[in-house]
Amino acid sequence: MDNDAATAANDHVSFLKYKGKYKGIRSWILSTDHKRIGILYLMALLCFFALGVTFGFLIRLELLTPGKTIVEPQVYNEFFTLHGVIMIFLFVIPGLPAVFGNFFLPIMLGAKDVAFPRLNLLSWWLYVTGGVLIIASILMPGGPADTGWTFYIPYSVRTTTNVIITGSAAFLLGFSSILTGLNFITTIHRLRAPGMGWFKMPLFAWSLYATAWIQVLATPIIGITLLLIIVERVFGVGLFDPALGGDPILFQHLFWIYSHPAVYIMIVPAMGVISEIIPVFARRTIFGYKFIAFSSIGIALFGSLVWAHHMFAVGMSDTGQFIFSFLTFMVAIPSAIKVFNWTATLYKGSISLDPPMLFALAFIFLFSIGGFTGLIQGALSVDIHLTDTSFIVGHFHYVMFGGTGMGIFAALHYWLPKMFGRMYNLKRAKVAFWIIFVGFNTLYFPMFVMGWLGMPRRYYDYLPEYTIYHQISTVGSWILITGMIIMFTNLIQGLRKGKVVTERNIWGGETLEWTIETPPTHDNFDKIPMISTPPYEYKQNETEELPEEIIH
Amino acid sequence: MIAQASNLVHTVDQTFYFIVGVSVFFLVLITGCMIYFVIRYSRKRNPKATNIHGNIPLEITWTVIPTILALIMFWFGWTDYKLESTPPADAYNIDVTGQMWHWTFKYPNGVEMDSLFLPLDKDIKVNIRSKDVNHSFFVPAFRVKKDAIPGRTNTAWFRTEKEGVYNLFCAEYCGMKHSYMITKVVVIPVNDFNALLNRKLNEMNSAASKDTTK
Numbered sequence: 001m002d003n004d005a006a007t008a009a010n011d012h013v014s015f016l017k018y019k020g021k022y023k024g025i026r027s028w029i030l031s032t033d034h035k036r037i038g039i040l041y042l043m044a045l046l047c048f049f050a051l052g053v054t055f056g057f058l059i060r061l062e063l064l065t066p067g068k069t070i071v072e073p074q075v076y077n078e079f080f081t082l083h084g085v086i087m088i089f090l091f092v093i094p095g096l097p098a099v100f101g102n103f104f105l106p107i108m109l110g111a112k113d114v115a116f117p118r119l120n121l122l123s124w125w126l127y128v129t130g131g132v133l134i135i136a137s138i139l140m141p142g143g144p145a146d147t148g149w150t151f152y153i154p155y156s157v158r159t160t161t162n163v164i165i166t167g168s169a170a171f172l173l174g175f176s177s178i179l180t181g182l183n184f185i186t187t188i189h190r191l192r193a194p195g196m197g198w199f200k201m202p203l204f205a206w207s208l209y210a211t212a213w214i215q216v217l218a219t220p221i222i223g224i225t226l227l228l229i230i231v232e233r234v235f236g237v238g239l240f241d242p243a244l245g246g247d248p249i250l251f252q253h254l255f256w257i258y259s260h261p262a263v264y265i266m267i268v269p270a271m272g273v274i275s276e277i278i279p280v281f282a283r284r285t286i287f288g289y290k291f292i293a294f295s296s297i298g299i300a301l302f303g304s305l306v307w308a309h310h311m312f313a314v315g316m317s318d319t320g321q322f323i324f325s326f327l328t329f330m331v332a333i334p335s336a337i338k339v340f341n342w343t344a345t346l347y348k349g350s351i352s353l354d355p356p357m358l359f360a361l362a363f364i365f366l367f368s369i370g371g372f373t374g375l376i377q378g379a380l381s382v383d384i385h386l387t388d389t390s391f392i393v394g395h396f397h398y399v400m401f402g403g404t405g406m407g408i409f410a411a412l413h414y415w416l417p418k419m420f421g422r423m424y425n426l427k428r429a430k431v432a433f434w435i436i437f438v439g440f441n442t443l444y445f446p447m448f449v450m451g452w453l454g455m456p457r458r459y460y461d462y463l464p465e466y467t468i469y470h471q472i473s474t475v476g477s478w479i480l481i482t483g484m485i486i487m488f489t490n491l492i493q494g495l496r497k498g499k500v501v502t503e504r505n506i507w508g509g510e511t512l513e514w515t516i517e518t519p520p521t522h523d524n525f526d527k528i529p530m531i532s533t534p535p536y537e538y539k540q541n542e543t544e545e546l547p548e549e550i551i552h
Numbered sequence: 553m554i555a556q557a558s559n560l561v562h563t564v565d566q567t568f569y570f571i572v573g574v575s576v577f578f579l580v581l582i583t584g585c586m587i588y589f590v591i592r593y594s595r596k597r598n599p600k601a602t603n604i605h606g607n608i609p610l611e612i613t614w615t616v617i618p619t620i621l622a623l624i625m626f627w628f629g630w631t632d633y634k635l636e637s638t639p640p641a642d643a644y645n646i647d648v649t650g651q652m653w654h655w656t657f658k659y660p661n662g663v664e665m666d667s668l669f670l671p672l673d674k675d676i677k678v679n680i681r682s683k684d685v686n687h688s689f690f691v692p693a694f695r696v697k698k699d700a701i702p703g704r705t706n707t708a709w710f711r712t713e714k715e716g717v718y719n720l721f722c723a724e725y726c727g728m729k730h731s732y733m734i735t736k737v738v739v740i741p742v743n744d745f746n747a748l749l750n751r752k753l754n755e756m757n758s759a760a761s762k763d764t765t766k
């Protein structure tokens with residue numbers, strides 16, 4: 001047992017300075033503190049994000065002119081595969097749950113850690129191993145996979161590139177995701193502070209709860225699919241490869257049974273972040289708490305039943321087409337409910353446009369465009385024209401980047417000062433925001449236009465009539481990247497040299513993370529709080545006088 | 553603008569513009585409200601917020617109206633699709649084969665070509681196959697797309713309505729030269745089309761007889 005003096009010395013020391021069993025780097029990579037693990041994820045994620053952005057930049061650069069601009073077709077195909085695999089498996093899927101979920105879920109629930117801290121550390125190690133394997137596949141002979149992130153059979157069994165390595169990496173990353181989900185479900189069920197009923201939980205926790213169930217239920221399917229591919233390749237059992245008597249469409253079904261719900265693993269936590277930020281910066285209670293909470297669950301349920309809308313052109317039965325198109329339209333409803341409730345939360349608020357709020361409002365706008373273009377593709381006949389064109393690329397970037405990406409940027413600006421006790425430059429953050437917003441739309445909006453005009457996706461070369469749209473889009477990528485460089489430089493400088501913040505409640509939030517020290521102590525709470533009211537009450541609005549800070 | 557060259561474009565485009573219209577309306581509504589609230593209820597103008605926990609009639613309204621609109625969109629898409637998926641019995645059959653990285657079109661008289669020549673004002677049914685990996689037969693001007701999957705025969709149909717030359721793309725990623733798996737669709741009057749097929753047939757036969765005489 002630790003002696004009392006050492007324990008006392010560790011009291012009220014921030015988790016960043018806490019002295020545990022290990023020193024130096026090992027005090028991080030072997031730590032079971034959910035906050036340190038959150039930061040480990042953050043560091044790794046940002047490295048992979050930088051890599052993913054680089055490949056995205058190179059894709060756009062190649063498409064600046066018809067014909068060859070910088071690389072040969074084979075290399076271009078590897079670029080878009082790596083861009084997709086890195087962004088999806090290493091950045092967007094783990095993104096919010098692994099970083100901000102890990103760091104803030106226990107705090108928001110009034111707990112000292114997640115339910116299984118060691119499992120949590122294992123998740124991180126699996127994640128890093130998966131990431132390293134993907135990097136290894138780039139460097140090993142044979143070269144990185146060139147199949148697109150969808151690994152469609154039979155092409156993926158014909159190509160000589162390192163598909164198996166990339167696939168195994170996805171398998172490991174899947175395990176990491178399942179363990180995180182399991183951990184969060186247990187944490188939410190078992191570790192809520194006394195008095196915190198389900199409807200007194202912050203909405204970010206609700207969104208992580210819905211996400212965690214998808215992670216646990218859907219992810220094993222991609223794992224099993226990968227095992228079946230190995231069975232097919234090693235034992236020659238014909239499952240997917242038509243040359244062996246298998247069915248390539250079966251692979252597409254199994255792939256999307258996971259990968260469509262995975263889209264909701266990516267977006268639902270971002271919706272949770274937005275639901276946290278909007279009431280805080282509007283200084284009022286959230287509109288329709290229960291509708292927002294239940295719509296997360298609704299999305300998780302319906303979202304698991306729409307996978308074949310990725311396959312309207314493969315030749316499914318009419319019954320299949322009917323059902324999947326119908327359910328696709330139904331899954332739009334809970335998302336619409338959320339958007340309406342967020343907008344209504346602004347009504348009669350007292351709104352301040354700090355950087356987290358700007359990103360949150362951009363989320364609503366860009367995610368709405370992503371959602372509406374989703375409706376366009378939900379209609380069977382229209383989807384048949386649009387599927388596999390750049391319209392789809394535009395659509396999912398509006399949802400994944402305009403939605404989840406902006407959600408992550410919002411979360412960074414909202415919570416980083418709490419995590420590290422230092423503030424970034426607010427003015428520069430706003431400048432970066434506007435550059436990102438303009439660059440984003442310049443980059444992705446032309447994709448809708450050229451997609452409607454018939455520009456297929458995953459094309460190295462294109463016909464001259466599409467040139468203008470490609471060029472606008474590529475210029476957009478430069479603007480977007482400039483904005484992101486300014487944003488990340490500002491955040492990193494803020495963490496290193498920014499103004500020290502010790503104030504507990506930086507933004508005027510009412511969830512539990514704003515009641516504890518900045519940065520939090522190792523145990524988060526000196527005394528586990530008792531909860532008696534729902535979050536986002538803003539009682540000061542109901543008293544007669546204005547709170548003092550506003551008068552002055 | 554994108555060419556409108558088959559019977560399918562009318563309904564597909566109507567559905568598309570209907571959904572785009574509804575979407576633009578709601579996007580403007582949401583964004584307009586957002587901007588108005590941000591200005592009208594800024595902390596400067598409105599230092600003290602009012603708590604509103606919710607409003608059930610409002611929640612019902614904005615659940616029911618989008619649901620009805622979504623059902624209408626679904627129905628339009630479905631009825632168009634029914635039309636697309638039921639070829640007329642007397643349609644003219646052409647076998648389409650995709651392989652890395654080109655297309656082959658085989659006509660009922662045995663002629664094979666690598667551009668898709670089509671007679672004007674005729675119902676055409678394409679039987680789509682693949683020799684190796686997945687491809688997709690995509691003619692934007694017709695709003696037609698169907699995957700070519702090895703081991704299967706997929707079909708699609710359309711009625712040609714306008715003379716002209718259109719693009720045919722491979723729309724399912726198929727490896728290195730995916731973006732070069734492009735050819736032309738050429739719609740010509742029926743007489744010219746028949747003449748072309750006969751000429752090609754004669755060329756083919758004379759080539760074959762030359763082969764046998766050697």
